[in-house]
Amino acid sequence: MILLNPYVYANRNGILRLEANSVNVGTTNVTFTFTPHNFLNKAYSGLILFKLPGFTAPSTAVPIVFSTNGKN
Structure with missing residues (x-):
């Protein structure tokens, strides 16, 4: 049995940055x-x-609340 560290894949392609379009x-x-x-x-x-x-x-x-893809 091989144990994998779940953090090995954290931010593998860089840090994700999301910008909000609007605020209500x-x-x-x-x-x-x-x-x-x-x-x-x-x-x-x-x-x-x-x-x-x-x-x-x-x-x-x-x-x-963060809203995107029809979900909150």
């Missing part, structure tokens, strides 16, 4: 929307950097 500030959440990518539905192990647009925070605490 609502009363129930803040949603960042990203361009659909087919690789986002695949298994990934490693570091992902997100570039997010600035926004004015709502007066009460709300969840932050």
